[in-house]
Amino acid sequence: MALLQISEPGMSAAPHQHKLAVGIDLGTTNSLVATIRSGMSTVLQDEHGHALLPSVVRYLPNGEIAVGHEALAQQSKDPVNTIASVKRLMGRSLQDIVDRAHIPYHFVAGDDTQSMLQIETRAGLKNPVEISAEILKALKVRAEKALGGELTGAVITVPAYFDDAQRQATKDAARLAGLHVLRLLNEPTAAAVAYGLDNASEGIFVIYDLGGGTFDISILRLSKGVFEVMATNGDSALGGDDFDHRIYCWILDQVRANTQQFNPLNEEDTRLLLTKARQAKEWLTDNHEAEIVCKLSNGHLVEATLSASTFVELTQHLVIKTLSPTRKAMRDAELSIEDIDGVVLVGGATRMPQIRHAVEEYFKQEPLTNLDPDKVVALGAAIQANVLAGNRSDDDLLLLDVTPLSLGLETMGGLVEKIIPRNSTLPIARAQEFTTFKDGQTAMSIHVVQGERELVSDCRSLARFELRGIPPMAAGGARIRVTFQIDADGLLSVSAREQTNGVEANVVVKPAYGLSEDAIMTMLQSSFSAAESDKQARALREAIVDAERLIDAIEVALAKDGALLSTEEQQAIKAELQALKTLCQGQDSHAIHQASEALNHATEAFAARRMDASVKQALAGQDLNTLDL
Amino acid sequence: MMFEANNHFALLGLPVQFEIDTDTLQSNYRKIQSEVHPDKFVTASPAERLQSMQSATLANEAFQTLKHPTSRARYLLQLQGIETLEDSNTAMPADFLMMQMEWREAMEDAQLAKDITALEHLLSTMKNEAKAMQTVLANAIVNDPNTAAQIVRKLSFIDKVSADVQHIISRLED
Numbered sequence: 001m002a003l004l005q006i007s008e009p010g011m012s013a014a015p016h017q018h019k020l021a022v023g024i025d026l027g028t029t030n031s032l033v034a035t036i037r038s039g040m041s042t043v044l045q046d047e048h049g050h051a052l053l054p055s056v057v058r059y060l061p062n063g064e065i066a067v068g069h070e071a072l073a074q075q076s077k078d079p080v081n082t083i084a085s086v087k088r089l090m091g092r093s094l095q096d097i098v099d100r101a102h103i104p105y106h107f108v109a110g111d112d113t114q115s116m117l118q119i120e121t122r123a124g125l126k127n128p129v130e131i132s133a134e135i136l137k138a139l140k141v142r143a144e145k146a147l148g149g150e151l152t153g154a155v156i157t158v159p160a161y162f163d164d165a166q167r168q169a170t171k172d173a174a175r176l177a178g179l180h181v182l183r184l185l186n187e188p189t190a191a192a193v194a195y196g197l198d199n200a201s202e203g204i205f206v207i208y209d210l211g212g213g214t215f216d217i218s219i220l221r222l223s224k225g226v227f228e229v230m231a232t233n234g235d236s237a238l239g240g241d242d243f244d245h246r247i248y249c250w251i252l253d254q255v256r257a258n259t260q261q262f263n264p265l266n267e268e269d270t271r272l273l274l275t276k277a278r279q280a281k282e283w284l285t286d287n288h289e290a291e292i293v294c295k296l297s298n299g300h301l302v303e304a305t306l307s308a309s310t311f312v313e314l315t316q317h318l319v320i321k322t323l324s325p326t327r328k329a330m331r332d333a334e335l336s337i338e339d340i341d342g343v344v345l346v347g348g349a350t351r352m353p354q355i356r357h358a359v360e361e362y363f364k365q366e367p368l369t370n371l372d373p374d375k376v377v378a379l380g381a382a383i384q385a386n387v388l389a390g391n392r393s394d395d396d397l398l399l400l401d402v403t404p405l406s407l408g409l410e411t412m413g414g415l416v417e418k419i420i421p422r423n424s425t426l427p428i429a430r431a432q433e434f435t436t437f438k439d440g441q442t443a444m445s446i447h448v449v450q451g452e453r454e455l456v457s458d459c460r461s462l463a464r465f466e467l468r469g470i471p472p473m474a475a476g477g478a479r480i481r482v483t484f485q486i487d488a489d490g491l492l493s494v495s496a497r498e499q500t501n502g503v504e505a506n507v508v509v510k511p512a513y514g515l516s517e518d519a520i521m522t523m524l525q526s527s528f529s530a531a532e533s534d535k536q537a538r539a540l541r542e543a544i545v546d547a548e549r550l551i552d553a554i555e556v557a558l559a560k561d562g563a564l565l566s567t568e569e570q571q572a573i574k575a576e577l578q579a580l581k582t583l584c585q586g587q588d589s590h591a592i593h594q595a596s597e598a599l600n601h602a603t604e605a606f607a608a609r610r611m612d613a614s615v616k617q618a619l620a621g622q623d624l625n626t627l628d629l
Numbered sequence: 630m631m632f633e634a635n636n637h638f639a640l641l642g643l644p645v646q647f648e649i650d651t652d653t654l655q656s657n658y659r660k661i662q663s664e665v666h667p668d669k670f671v672t673a674s675p676a677e678r679l680q681s682m683q684s685a686t687l688a689n690e691a692f693q694t695l696k697h698p699t700s701r702a703r704y705l706l707q708l709q710g711i712e713t714l715e716d717s718n719t720a721m722p723a724d725f726l727m728m729q730m731e732w733r734e735a736m737e738d739a740q741l742a743k744d745i746t747a748l749e750h751l752l753s754t755m756k757n758e759a760k761a762m763q764t765v766l767a768n769a770i771v772n773d774p775n776t777a778a779q780i781v782r783k784l785s786f787i788d789k790v791s792a793d794v795q796h797i798i799s800r801l802e803d
Contacts, residue, residue, distance in 0.1 A: 488668065
């Protein structure tokens with residue numbers, strides 16, 4: 001038997017050991033965490049054997065926070081302090097939530113009408129980002145316990161149809177939970193990865209994803225490990241919750257018809273009836289009728305029988321509502337029904353028989369359901385997390401995703417000028433030139449919106465910023481180039497530059513949805529215990545972690561492609577490396593930041609050369625005459 | 630290679646001409662993205678991540694430009710120093726003006742009648758018209774760039790009306 005190797009204490013055994021990376025499905029109703037174990041994507045369970053963590057957070061009287069089953073169990077008793085379906089509120093302002101009369105929380109508007117709403121709880125005002133962070137923290141704890149170490153990073157899934165504000169809010173929640181986000185991944189794409197790899201499929205697939213609160217439709221082409229999204233569409237405010245709500249309204253009608261009682265329900269009763277409605281919906285998946293029996297707080301007994309056919313009737317308009325985005329996606333992908341090789345159902349709500357029938361009827365084929373619709377997204381996210389963390393050496397998986405919504409600017413008269421059309425493959429950059437309207441104009445206001453409608457007022461406002469310092473010129477004389485960049489997470493940044501006379505006014509804007517960097521820092525600070533709250537110690541630790549990540553990345557690159565550099569160039573980079581390593585032994589976080597930046601800067605040309613070399617190699621075998629133009 | 634290549638064709642390993650092999654375009658695009666996509670650089674240095682984002686953005690831009698016949702033709706003319714100037718040069722031959730008026734009318738009538746089938750029919754009529762124009766493009770780009778520019782302007786117009794028709798259809802389907 002070979003002798004076991006034991007490394008010296010404090011030294012890592014291997015420079016590139018298996019990184020602990022997870023995929024997280026942060027769902028409206030339930031959340032999951034999965035990872036790759038012995039080559040298989042596996043959902044991690046809690047100590048009671050539960051894979052699903054109900055996405056419910058309760059603020060307890062003793063100051064503690066309960067998440068999951070424990071919170072769910074108290075939901076009817078403590079509805080105001082028990083927050084469910086928080087995903088529907090992510091990045092949303094109070095005026096975005098149209099149906100709040102039936103949601104038993106005490107909503108408070110954000111600082112202005114555009115910014116994210118808050119909820120009044122006994123633990124104080126909480127915003128959806130903080131509440132989501134509690135769910136993510138619980139999953140992080142579960143994963144670290146199961147894997148026995150600190151996580152390197154996570155892939156977190158979001159509905160494909162999430163806009164910039166909703167994506168940004170999700171990323172902020174992860175940061176608040178102490179998770180390093182490797183990538184935000186669209187849920188249907190994650191499902192396609194799990195499904196495609198499991199079945200070794202090739203061809204064109206539709207992913208129909210109806211979750212608790214969101215609906216997505218994505219059409220992908222699967223070919224030799226490349227998952228190319230052809231089109232995506234959806235409704236970020238349509239899901240299984242809406243079906244519950246239809247039953248809830250039906251129960252109310254029954255109660256009123258029987259008792260002539262029209263008093264509004266209190267929060268406990270609202271929550272109780274919503275829970276009964278959800279149970280009835282689930283029961284009707286395999287049964288012809290559901291008995292609904294419960295006692296309201298005033299002692300009134302509710303008894304009703306809901307038949308499957310009544311349920312189908314009540315929710316028919318919701319089912320039809322999912323087909324409109326489906327048709328749009330098919331049209332955008334320029335496909336007809338015969339082109340589709342398979343339809344995959346994702347999300348617990350697709351268990352409802354009326355959904356299966358509608359999908360089967362539309363696509364004229366039986367949908368594929370061989371992977372658990374509740375787990376498939378998390379399983380796919382884990383596969384992608386494993387790839388991104390660098391654990392998979394056979395690089396044969398590539399996801400090419402798209403931006404779900406068009407991006408534009410406000411022009412004269414409140415109209416939208418589209419800059420980036422929906423379903424553009426990411427990452428993408430588009431530049432557009434603008435000029436001044438008046439003589440001597442020195443500033444310009446730029447309003448960025450997202451959506452498909454012609455009027456600014458019908459689209460979502462992402463950012464407003466002013467470009468100042470334009471040299472005074474005659475109207476139409478200035479040349480202002482505005483560049484929009486959407487990265488692989490689907491997040492936008494905008495930069496503007498005045499380019500006449502060599503005068504430059506340059507700004508880079510990240511859209512905000514109501515949470516400023518300061519607000520996030522404050523939440524971060526308060527979320528750490530007193531022992532950890534020492535700002536400087538925290539800053540130093542972060543600086544060292546970042547520096548070590550950088551050193552690691554550059555040493556790997558040097559080992560692999562050092563030959564692309566001259567001896568002098570190599571020595572220059574190695575000197576910067578050594579300087580940073582020395583500083584990491586010290587206490588000066590500012591100096592570590594500076595040395596990290598210097599090192600990064602020193603490797604820019606190296607990075608470009610490596611990129612060129614790898615592309616050249618990939619296209620090798622091509623006719624060289626066509627390459628060297 | 631990424632930045633040495635001085636045009637989209639060179640980047641994607643294709644000869645500079647209107648007729649292209651779409652399979653080669655597709656497979657070379659995928660090969661390049663497999664090397665440069667940001668997913669391959671998640672744990673790399675900031676310099677490499679920036680480089681990756683720029684390269685992947687450029688690859689997407691090149692692929693999109695070459696994939697569609699109208700933008701491919703427009704780009705080929707640009708390489709010859711000819712701008713197609715769709716926004717400013719709106720002079721069109723009388724027969725094309727007649728045709729576009731008929732399309733607009735057909736579109737408006739179908740919209741009022743909420744007739745999706747008629748709109749679909751209009752789409753395929755315009756598609757066939759565009760295909761006929763594309764067949765002469767390859768030759769015109771090389772031998773008669775000014776005529777080619779005129780054809781590109783016509784194709785852009787057809788693309789625009791088609792997009793409007795698509796938009797109306799999707800509104801009617803809501």
